[in-house]
Amino acid sequence: xxxxxxxxxxxxxxxxxxxxxxxxxxxxxxxxxxxxxxxxxxxxxxxxxxxxxxxxxxxxxxxxxxxxxxxxxxxxxxxxxxxxxxxxxxxxxxxxxxxxxxxxxxxxxxxxxxxxxxxxxxxxxxxxxxxxxxxxxxxxxxxxxxxxxxxxxxxxxxxxxxxxxxxxxxxxxxxxxxxxxxxxxxxxxxxxxxxxxxxxxxxxxxxxxxxxxxxxxxxxxxxxxxxxxxxxxxxxxxxxxxxxxxxxxxxxxxxxxxxxxxxxxxxxxxxxxxxxxxxxxxxxxxxxxxxxxxxxxxxxxxxxxxxxxxxxxxxxxxxxxxxxxxxxxxxxxxxxxxxxxxxxxxxxxxx
Amino acid sequence: xxxxxxxxxxxxxxxxxxxxxxxxxxxxxxxxxxxxxxxxxxxxxxxxxxxxxxxxxxxxxxxxxxxxxxxxxxxxxxxxxxxxxxxxxxxxxxxxxxxxxxxxxxxxxxxxxxxxxxxxxxxxxxxxxxxxxxxxxxxxxxxxxxxxxxxxxxxxxxxxxxxxxxxxxxxxxxxxxxxxxxxxxxxxxxxxxxxxxxxxxxxxxxxxxxxxxxxxxxxxxxxxxxxxxxxxxxxxxxxxxxxxxxxxxxxxxxxxxxxxxxxxxxxxxxxxxxxxxxxxxxxxxxxxxxxxxxxxxxxxxxxxxxxxxxxxxxxxxxxxxxxxxxxxxxxxxxxxxxxxxxxxxxxxxxx
DNA sequence: GCTGATGGCGAAAACGGTTTCGTAAATAAA
DNA sequence: TTTATTTACGAAACCGTTTTCGCCATCAGC
Numbered sequence: 001x002x003x004x005x006x007x008x009x010x011x012x013x014x015x016x017x018x019x020x021x022x023x024x025x026x027x028x029x030x031x032x033x034x035x036x037x038x039x040x041x042x043x044x045x046x047x048x049x050x051x052x053x054x055x056x057x058x059x060x061x062x063x064x065x066x067x068x069x070x071x072x073x074x075x076x077x078x079x080x081x082x083x084x085x086x087x088x089x090x091x092x093x094x095x096x097x098x099x100x101x102x103x104x105x106x107x108x109x110x111x112x113x114x115x116x117x118x119x120x121x122x123x124x125x126x127x128x129x130x131x132x133x134x135x136x137x138x139x140x141x142x143x144x145x146x147x148x149x150x151x152x153x154x155x156x157x158x159x160x161x162x163x164x165x166x167x168x169x170x171x172x173x174x175x176x177x178x179x180x181x182x183x184x185x186x187x188x189x190x191x192x193x194x195x196x197x198x199x200x201x202x203x204x205x206x207x208x209x210x211x212x213x214x215x216x217x218x219x220x221x222x223x224x225x226x227x228x229x230x231x232x233x234x235x236x237x238x239x240x241x242x243x244x245x246x247x248x249x250x251x252x253x254x255x256x257x258x259x260x261x262x263x264x265x266x267x268x269x270x271x272x273x274x275x276x277x278x279x280x281x282x283x284x285x286x287x288x289x290x291x292x293x294x295x296x297x298x299x300x301x302x303x304x305x306x307x308x309x310x311x312x313x314x315x316x317x318x319x320x321x322x323x324x325x326x327x328x329x330x331x332x333x334x335x336x337x338x339x340x341x342x343x344x345x346x347x348x349x350x351x
Numbered sequence: 352x353x354x355x356x357x358x359x360x361x362x363x364x365x366x367x368x369x370x371x372x373x374x375x376x377x378x379x380x381x382x383x384x385x386x387x388x389x390x391x392x393x394x395x396x397x398x399x400x401x402x403x404x405x406x407x408x409x410x411x412x413x414x415x416x417x418x419x420x421x422x423x424x425x426x427x428x429x430x431x432x433x434x435x436x437x438x439x440x441x442x443x444x445x446x447x448x449x450x451x452x453x454x455x456x457x458x459x460x461x462x463x464x465x466x467x468x469x470x471x472x473x474x475x476x477x478x479x480x481x482x483x484x485x486x487x488x489x490x491x492x493x494x495x496x497x498x499x500x501x502x503x504x505x506x507x508x509x510x511x512x513x514x515x516x517x518x519x520x521x522x523x524x525x526x527x528x529x530x531x532x533x534x535x536x537x538x539x540x541x542x543x544x545x546x547x548x549x550x551x552x553x554x555x556x557x558x559x560x561x562x563x564x565x566x567x568x569x570x571x572x573x574x575x576x577x578x579x580x581x582x583x584x585x586x587x588x589x590x591x592x593x594x595x596x597x598x599x600x601x602x603x604x605x606x607x608x609x610x611x612x613x614x615x616x617x618x619x620x621x622x623x624x625x626x627x628x629x630x631x632x633x634x635x636x637x638x639x640x641x642x643x644x645x646x647x648x649x650x651x652x653x654x655x656x657x658x659x660x661x662x663x664x665x666x667x668x669x670x671x672x673x674x675x676x677x678x679x680x681x682x683x684x685x686x687x688x689x690x691x692x693x694x695x696x697x698x699x700x701x702x
Numbered sequence: 703g704c705t706g707a708t709g710g711c712g713a714a715a716a717c718g719g720t721t722t723c724g725t726a727a728a729t730a731a732a
Numbered sequence: 733t734t735t736a737t738t739t740a741c742g743a744a745a746c747c748g749t750t751t752t753c754g755c756c757a758t759c760a761g762c
Contacts, residue, residue, distance in 0.1 A: 003465050003492045005748060016712040021750060031710060046488075048466040052412065053748030055403040056717045063446075071435075072428040080422050084449050093468070095414075096447045098435050114354050115399040117444070137397075141354045225631075257635040279632060280576075284608040286637025356718060367742045372720060382740060404718035407747045 001046045009047050013038060024049075055116075063093045064307060065118035067109055069101045069126050069150075074250055074278035075296045076124070079148065082300025083122060090308050092119075101223050103128035110134045114141050120307045122300075124150040127189035127223075144310040144318060148303035149294075151193045158310075158321035160303040164194050167292045167327040168201030171246050171274045174290070176209050178335050180244030180272055184217040184235055186256070187248050198248045198276065217242055221252060229255040236263045236271075243271050244335075250277040253289065272335040276327075287333030295325045352397045360398050364389060375400075406467075414444045415658060416469035418460055420452045420477050420501075425601055425629035426647045427475070430499065433651025434473060441659050443470075452574050454479035461485045465492050471658045473651075475501040478540035478574075495661040495669060499654035500645075502544045509661075509672035511654040515545050518643045518678040519552030522597050522625045525641070527560050529686050531595030531623055535568040535586055537607070538599050549599045549627065568593055572603060580606035587614045587622075594622050595686075601628040604640065623686040627678075638684030646676045 010017045015038070023030045023038035030038075041047075055061045066083055068076050080096065087094050095118055099106040106126045111134065113121060121138065123145055132152040139145050139157060151159040175183050185202045187195040199218070206213050219235050221228045232255050235242065247256055253275050257267070265271045267287055274290040275282075282289040306321045361368045366389070374381045374389035381389075392398075406412045417434055419427045431447065438445050446469055450457040457477045462485065464472060472489065474496055483503040490496050490508060502510040526534050536553045538546040550569070557564050570586050572579045583606050586593065598607055604626050608618070616622045618638055625641040626633075633640040657672045 001488065001491070007748075017749080018713075018751075019711055022711090025750085029710065034710080046465070048462065050407070050748050051466050051468045052403045052406040053717090054750075056401070056407055056719085056748080057750045059717075061403065071422070071431050072425065074423065077423040077428050080447070081449070084422075084447075093446055093448070095444055096431070096435075097444070098432070111399065114397070115402050117402045137352065140352075254631050254635055261635075280605050281630060281632045281636060284605055284612075284636055285632060286635060286639070288637070358718075368719080369721080369743075370741055373741085376720085380740065385740080401718050404747090405720075407718085407749085408720045410747075 004045050004047055005050065006047070009038075009042060009045060012045065013041055059116070060119050060311075061117060062091060063095050063118045064304070065095045065097060065109075065113055065121045067097045067099060067106065067121060067123045069099050069124065071096065071098060074280065075149070075294055078278055078296035079124075079300035079303075082297040082302075083304040084300075086301055086304035086308065092308075099126040101126045101128060103130075107134045110138045113143055114138055116143070118143070120144045120146070120311050122146050122148055122303050122307060124148055125152060125192070127192045127195070130191035144307060146303045146307045146310070146318065146321070148299050149194060153193060156319055158303075158306050158318040158323075160299050160306070160323050160325070161194075162294045162299065162325055162327045164197035164327075165201040165204070167276075167329065168198035168246065168248070169205045170201075170329050171276075171290075171292050172202045172205035173209070174329060174331065174335060175244040175246065175272055175274060176205065176211070178244075178268070178272055178337055180242075181211055182214070182217065182240060182242045183211070183244035183246060184219060184242035185246050185248065186219050186221055186232070186252050188221050188223075188252075190220065195248055198246075202246055214240065216240070221249075221255075225251065225255055228252060229258055232256055232259040233262060236260070236265060245271060245273045247273065247275040247277075250275065250279060253277055253279065253282075253285075257285070267334050268336050274329075274335055282330070283332060285334070287336075290332045290335040291330050292327050293330050294327045298325055355396050355398050356401065357398070360389075360393060360396060363396065364392055410467070411470050411662075412468060413442060414446050414469045415655070416446045416448060416460075416464055416472045418448045418450060418457065418472060418474045420450050420475065422447065422449060425631065426500070426645055429629055429647035430475075430651035430654075433648040433653075434655045435651075437652055437655035437659065443659075450477040452477045452479060454481075458485045461489045464494055465489055467494070469494070471495045471497070471662050473654050473658060474498050476503060476543070478543045478546070481542035495658060497654045497658045497661070497669065497672070499650050500545060504544060507670055509654075509657050509669040509674075511650050511657065511674050511676070512544075513645045513650065513676055513678045515548035515678075516552040516555070518627075518680065519549035519597065519599070520556045521552075521680050522627075522641075522643050523553045523556035524560070525680060525682065525686060526595040526597065526623055526625060527556065527562070529595075529619075529623055529688055531593075532562055533565070533568065533591060533593045534562070534595035534597060535570060535593035536597050536599065537570050537572055537583070537603050539572050539574075539603075541571065546599055549597075553597055565591065567591070572600075576602065576606055579603060580610055583607055583610040584613060587611070587616060596622060596624045598624065598626040598628075601626065601630060604628055604630065604636075608636070618685050619687050625680075625686055633681070634683060636685070638687075641683045641686040642681050643678050644681050645678045649676055 006017055006020050010020045020038055023035045064087055084094050097109045103126055132155045135155050145157050147159040187199055189195045203213055236259055256273055260267055267273055277291045278293055278296050282291050302323050310316045310318050357368055357371050361371045371389055374386045415438055435445050448460045454477055483506045486506050496508050498510040536550055538550055540546045554564055587610055607624055611618055618624055628642045629644055629647050633642050653674050661667045661669050
């Protein structure tokens, strides 16, 4: 059925446009009788308000922007689920914008958001992002921003993160306890908050256990899976080849496993692997993967909740809303000391 | 820097609002000199046009809606990548709406879209969707809809699908060739297009190879992973337990593998598994998973391209744009006849 | 019977752009 | 020189809502 606008609806009901609008918003100015009449006729004639007219007048779009590096990643897709659940509760829509890990893309997107296409932004920065002017400008233009996972420390706003440092420390410590003494760390960025904190946690653990950190064991991966595979393979070919790997992001899982297969290294006998990952399939990998599982859904939810608080109360101070939600180390086969019924190739060196 | 509107910009330049608007849209009515002046000042004063004002007047939102059951799924997240790439090329934004497989949610979302929040819709219906009035109403209100993957046959519009019937046939045939004679099919809906076509392909293969279809081997799974696990376990416990499984959606992978582990059934020795899936980790599962890999990215791109064609040409007939993009059967360990160095427990029955 | 509240509604101004139409000056054609 | 055309711009309508303000009627209080 053809859709009408408020003017036609007013005409049909022989009421003014303003009365219709008020009736549909349940205003106290309008009698119950009229409200019912309006609502019934609106439903009958298939009236759906034009959101742009409302947004223009009301200065709010009922959209929030979610700016993330990519969507084909368990962490981000679970976070989206969390965000969407809160958005829905608040009658909001979710605009997903992908930076594809490009700083330029991120700048372009945030610039556009200054036009008020969205009322607020949930942001997980690209791995190229090291400056934050574009974010501060958005905020200074009145669009609240809440970071989640990948933050810019110098921006004064709420940040929902997980305990990157501690969990990376735990992951590394776990590898050490399992007998690794040459542990590699796979990062994805020199500037990215999470990558650095995870690196620091790793280094702290090495230091604590008196293991000398080796520059050659710290690998900076790229955005390309194929290339990462080659880089990891090269890592495994070097003279002092590692017997443990901490992979700081999920997308490195497949290249790590494949590189090991190609190098005929058995996990966990020859090399043990732990990965920051939310892959549902971690438990059915060959071998099952020990992971640092991030609270992706909760992080999305918390970030969105905070954003909506800021949108509701004008004087809400986002600086005080930051939250750290702990990740969990889930120990599985890829770091076990010896696989049942299988020969042990690597000797535990510590413990 | 504080953001200004077109009126203030006009004031600053001592020009009229209409001249500014035209200059920024590179209208022939405006002199090159003025255009440059306007563009420079606009950039300097940080002018970002309000999209709602434009949308209201111009009757287009520069948004497309993507309505899908869920986002934490490789197929859909890859499809989103494809969609987003095309949207970006066209200067559009992507509004992601999740139905969570609920028909009611789907109806609510499409109803809202009648308000013109989006210029067009890419839709993959929920598994509960069996009627299509809500879709037809949206279309009859002038919002073009392109289906992808999960379609409603009776709706007259473009559909981008993959060869569900054929690939399911191939998957089943492959299992038969590998020696399975009791093959189970795991579906997710009685009404869903893909589920039914895949079921038919499966049945066709059984018939072709003179294998009697067994009602007890056709399982309707739910939306809950835990429950699916239990259902599959029950399937494997029955008297005439299957020695092959065709799982029609990706999310069934984990429960299938876990159910097999719990039943102490070895894949592929005791039971072979093929799954419709775009999981990147398929190749590193234990054992690696034979998949029907759908062209998710391409399907997203094609659907989006078609939608934009319809948005550009007013008389474009979407009925003629339908496309079937073939899936690929990628044979891996979960269906191999015998694993190297491992005893073969199940005997090939056919061939 | 007069004043002050109150309840129920309508007219009109916003919101910030785009687009149509008009017009003055400059240029070209006659 | 006169007329037609082109160039470059401005005024104002318009998109569909929301919201402010004003109005009239009714009613209570005195």
